[in-house]
Amino acid sequence: MGDAVEVRNGYKYYGSKSKPKIILNYLNMNVERGSIYGLLGASGCGKTTLLSCIVGQRQFNSGDVRVLGMKPGLPGSGVPGSRIGYMPQEIALVEEMTVKEIIYYFGRIYGMKDDKIRDKFKILRDLLQLPQANQLVKKCSGGQARRVSFACAMIHDPELLILDEPTVGLDPMLREKIWEFLVETTKNSKMAVIITTHYIEEAKQANKIGLMRKGVLLAEDTPDNIMLRFEVNSIEDAFLILSQKQGDNDVIEAGMVPLPSQQQHASNAICNGIEVIDSSTITQASEKSLGEKHSSQIVDEENDNSKKFLFTTKGRIKALMTKNFVQLFRQPSGIIFMLLFPIIQLSCFYVAVGKTPTNLKLGIVNEEVPNWHTCYEENLKTVMPGNDTCNFRMLSCRYITGLDGADHLNKIFHSSLEEAHREAKKANTLGYIYFPHNFSSSMQVFMEDGRYADDYAIENAEVTVHLDNTDRQVSFYIERKLYDLYSSFVKDIASDCNYPPKVASIPVHMHEPIYGTQDMEFQRYVAPGVVMTMVFFLATLLTASVFIEERLDGVWDRTLVAGVSAIQMLWAHLLSQFIIMVVQSIEVIVYIGVVFDTYNRGDTATLIFLLTLTSFCGMLFGLLISVYCKSHTEANFVATGAFYPMIILCGLLWPLEGMPKALQSVVLYFPFTLPSISARNILEKGWDITNINVYGGFLVMAAWIIIFFTLCMVGLKRKT
Numbered sequence: 001m002g003d004a005v006e007v008r009n010g011y012k013y014y015g016s017k018s019k020p021k022i023i024l025n026y027l028n029m030n031v032e033r034g035s036i037y038g039l040l041g042a043s044g045c046g047k048t049t050l051l052s053c054i055v056g057q058r059q060f061n062s063g064d065v066r067v068l069g070m071k072p073g074l075p076g077s078g079v080p081g082s083r084i085g086y087m088p089q090e091i092a093l094v095e096e097m098t099v100k101e102i103i104y105y106f107g108r109i110y111g112m113k114d115d116k117i118r119d120k121f122k123i124l125r126d127l128l129q130l131p132q133a134n135q136l137v138k139k140c141s142g143g144q145a146r147r148v149s150f151a152c153a154m155i156h157d158p159e160l161l162i163l164d165e166p167t168v169g170l171d172p173m174l175r176e177k178i179w180e181f182l183v184e185t186t187k188n189s190k191m192a193v194i195i196t197t198h199y200i201e202e203a204k205q206a207n208k209i210g211l212m213r214k215g216v217l218l219a220e221d222t223p224d225n226i227m228l229r230f231e232v233n234s235i236e237d238a239f240l241i242l243s244q245k246q247g248d249n250d251v252i253e254a255g256m257v258p259l260p261s262q263q264q265h266a267s268n269a270i271c272n273g274i275e276v277i278d279s280s281t282i283t284q285a286s287e288k289s290l291g292e293k294h295s296s297q298i299v300d301e302e303n304d305n306s307k308k309f310l311f312t313t314k315g316r317i318k319a320l321m322t323k324n325f326v327q328l329f330r331q332p333s334g335i336i337f338m339l340l341f342p343i344i345q346l347s348c349f350y351v352a353v354g355k356t357p358t359n360l361k362l363g364i365v366n367e368e369v370p371n372w373h374t375c376y377e378e379n380l381k382t383v384m385p386g387n388d389t390c391n392f393r394m395l396s397c398r399y400i401t402g403l404d405g406a407d408h409l410n411k412i413f414h415s416s417l418e419e420a421h422r423e424a425k426k427a428n429t430l431g432y433i434y435f436p437h438n439f440s441s442s443m444q445v446f447m448e449d450g451r452y453a454d455d456y457a458i459e460n461a462e463v464t465v466h467l468d469n470t471d472r473q474v475s476f477y478i479e480r481k482l483y484d485l486y487s488s489f490v491k492d493i494a495s496d497c498n499y500p501p502k503v504a505s506i507p508v509h510m511h512e513p514i515y516g517t518q519d520m521e522f523q524r525y526v527a528p529g530v531v532m533t534m535v536f537f538l539a540t541l542l543t544a545s546v547f548i549e550e551r552l553d554g555v556w557d558r559t560l561v562a563g564v565s566a567i568q569m570l571w572a573h574l575l576s577q578f579i580i581m582v583v584q585s586i587e588v589i590v591y592i593g594v595v596f597d598t599y600n601r602g603d604t605a606t607l608i609f610l611l612t613l614t615s616f617c618g619m620l621f622g623l624l625i626s627v628y629c630k631s632h633t634e635a636n637f638v639a640t641g642a643f644y645p646m647i648i649l650c651g652l653l654w655p656l657e658g659m660p661k662a663l664q665s666v667v668l669y670f671p672f673t674l675p676s677i678s679a680r681n682i683l684e685k686g687w688d689i690t691n692i693n694v695y696g697g698f699l700v701m702a703a704w705i706i707i708f709f710t711l712c713m714v715g716l717k718r719k720t
């Protein structure tokens with residue numbers, strides 16, 4: 001059957017080719033089936049790197065590795081996959097799951113049936129003194145979590161069990177029990193175990209130990225033989241002697257990479273006569289047998305795989321989706337984020353945006369009256385029509401009292417222009433309006449015989465306005481109010497003087513709008529864009545954080561080593577997210593429809609579809625970020641960096657027509673620009689998906705989905 005693991009001239013470096021940080025320096029290793037191999041070495045000597053190359057998580061830069069007779073990663077090799085069990089150094093469990101759930105998760109991933117998982121779980125629970133089945137992993141102590149992690153690696157009775165420091169933090173009794181179990185199991189089966197440990201003496205129970213230092217195995221033999229050879233009573237002493245012999249001079253310098261043949265020579269020299277595995281021990285015959293086994297095993301495995309394929313894939317997708325939902329819904333922040341955030345954000349938007357500004361302080365200086373109370377005297381008459389003339393007095397009062405109808409304006413009366421100016425400068429008012437002492441008489445001259453009115457009269461017939469323009473929205477609003485009021489003020493005077501009111505109105509008439517309403521609020525214009533950007537970025541942040549978290553806590557890698565492909569993980573995530581997104585989109589549409597009474601002239605299903613696509617696109621963008629960013633901080637930078645340009649350029653804050661032409665033609669294809677126009681067209685114009693001004697947005701969104709998906713795939717392929 002050959003050895004469980006055979007490593008020949010394993011060479012691995014991190015960093016660039018020109019400046020390599022060499023971790024494994026043409027290392028050789030043999031692990032027999034049905035045996036325990038203790039891999040010992042100081043922290044940082046490369047043990048984890050070696051194990052990751054054995055389980056197929058990483059690859060050697062050169063050299064050869066056979067695991068259970070095949071090269072890891074080859075189709076049908078079962079590595080990564082169910083032939084091995086891997087317990088990484090970090091806990092690498094889903095914290096939101098219970099002990100039972102995480103065991104079932106890995107069992108299903110390995111393609112086990114539920115009743116088999118249940119039986120094995122019972123055995124492991126007693127053996128490893130696992131915590132209560134319904135205890136959350138995050139509530140487990142370090143030692144408990146390590147035992148659960150160990151159980152996950154063992155659940156499927158692998159042919160090769162790889163344990164990276166499994167006994168750290170466990171009490172001596174339990175450590176002993178675990179070793180007993182491993183010794184017993186390897187005796188009675190063909191299971192091979194590779195175990196790294198810092199407790200060198202416990203490795204005495206291993207069938208073989210490898211002493212590793214600076215990327216090479218200094219010795220590889222049974223514990224007794226090693227102690228015998230160095231005439232010492234402990235492996236630790238033997239290791240010390242070996243390390244001294246290797247010496248510091250042999251620190252591997254970057255850039256001085258020896259050739260395999262030179263290295264073979266070098267490592268023999270390093271070990272000063274100590275027998276280090278000789279690569280020539282792989283005989284022609286064993287190579288041949290490996291080759292034969294290779295092809296026959298591929299056929300067997302492929303047959304087996306095709307039978308099990310459906311069952312395993314179903315089980316995996318079920319396990320992955322359950323994990324996703326558990327992860328999301330066991331964290332209060334997850335539910336808040338997905339379901340409550342849209343409600344909170346929409347409420348903020350609808351309550352705060354687009355309403356008419358109120359309590360706007362506007363100063364008034366009126367030189368026509370001795371004091372402002374005069375304007376509010378009862379029986380004040382400002383227009384006195386005669387037969388062939390119409391006399392005006394204190395007309396300014398008529399305009400000022402007209403302002404009372406504009407209840408959003410708060411009038412502040414000033415006694416002089418200087419005072420009004422001073423108050424506006426101090427920002428105590430938003431500006432002021434001024435009426436000269438001869439406002440009414442000038443108006444009379446202007447209205448009765450405008451053709452002969454002199455400049456002085458024309459000037460004094462004006463309402464002079466000075467506004468603080470720094471808040472343009474507010475000053476626009478005041479301007480519009482003052483214009484509207486003046487228009488009705490003049491019309492009223494004309495009517496009182498028995499002139500036809502139309503003579504006094506501006507001859508531009510705004511009829512009922514073709515689409516929308518005359519009093520349509522700004523809110524309705526921005527709402528589609530706001531809702532779309534909201535669902536997009538919620539999905540982006542959620543996906544990016546979930547994936548990065550999984551990668552950082554080791555769950556992602558561990559699941560890959562268990563045989564799940566990155567693509568399967570991606571599909572499971574897409575499916576679970578899709579369900580959440582449909583719920584979220586319905587929630588958003590119903591909420592704004594029912595609570596804020598937002599009408600929709602078009603088809604609601606089309607809107608929900610567009611919103612779900614937007615959310616899906618956001619999710620893929622989040623995935624893309626998680627693929628290329630290493631940490632949450634990096635992901636946040638990218639998400640925030642993308643958020644503002646997208647919002648600013650999509651026509652949400654300012655119409656596209658106001659942007660430079662070249663920019664317009666680019667931003668039109670941004671993820672929110674055409675889609676928000678489509679949404680607006682559905683809502684306001686009632687157009688359906690057959691209209692280009694609606695399906696244009698769908699096409700853009702679909703194109704972005706394809707772009708993000710392709711980039712994700714490229715990134716994932718490069719990473720795995």
Ligand SMILES: Nc1ncnc2c1ncn2[C@@H]1O[C@H](COP(=O)(O)OP(=O)(O)OP(=O)(O)O)[C@@H](O)[C@H]1O
Binds near residue numbers: 045046049050
């Ligand atoms: N992705 C990486 N990029 C660069 N260097 C790395 C990377 N991963 C590990 N290293 C470095 O490689 C060396 C070997 O790391 P490795 O984790 O294999 O050591 P180890 O023997 O398992 O240590 P320990 O017992 O502390 O886990 C260390 O110096 C580590 O800093």
